Amino acid sequence: MTETYTATLDRIVDEQTAVLLLEEDDETVDQLDVDVTTLPPEAQHEGAVLEIGVEASELCEVEYLPEDTHSRNESAQERLDRLS
Template structure:
């Protein structure tokens, strides 16, 4: 049975193994390791967001989601900016 997930590339280990965090309903539910060459070349970087298909704990398909990746990057930067302003206001 094939399952579909949204996944975030957490890190690449030894330049070969991609560690993907699998999400359901916005929550990380599982971690999957896969050969980085199974990912689209444009998605071979940390924090890339993908739509993936998994069967028997193996990555079958991966599609890069550049718009989602960019949106999450911007949201993270906004949170960091707000935090840094809050900290500087306390000084």
């Protein structure tokens, strides 16, 4: 059975492993490490937001969400601006 999550690419380790933080209801619930080449090229950067399908702890579906990525980046920048 495939489980669907929103995921954020937290970091890329050794230029080959993408660390995805899996979210449910805006809470991080798990982490999944995958080969960065399994992600769409436009999503191979820190902060990319994805919708993913996971089956038996393996990534089986990936969709890059550019609008969500942009929105989260803007929100983070606004928070930083307010703090400075």
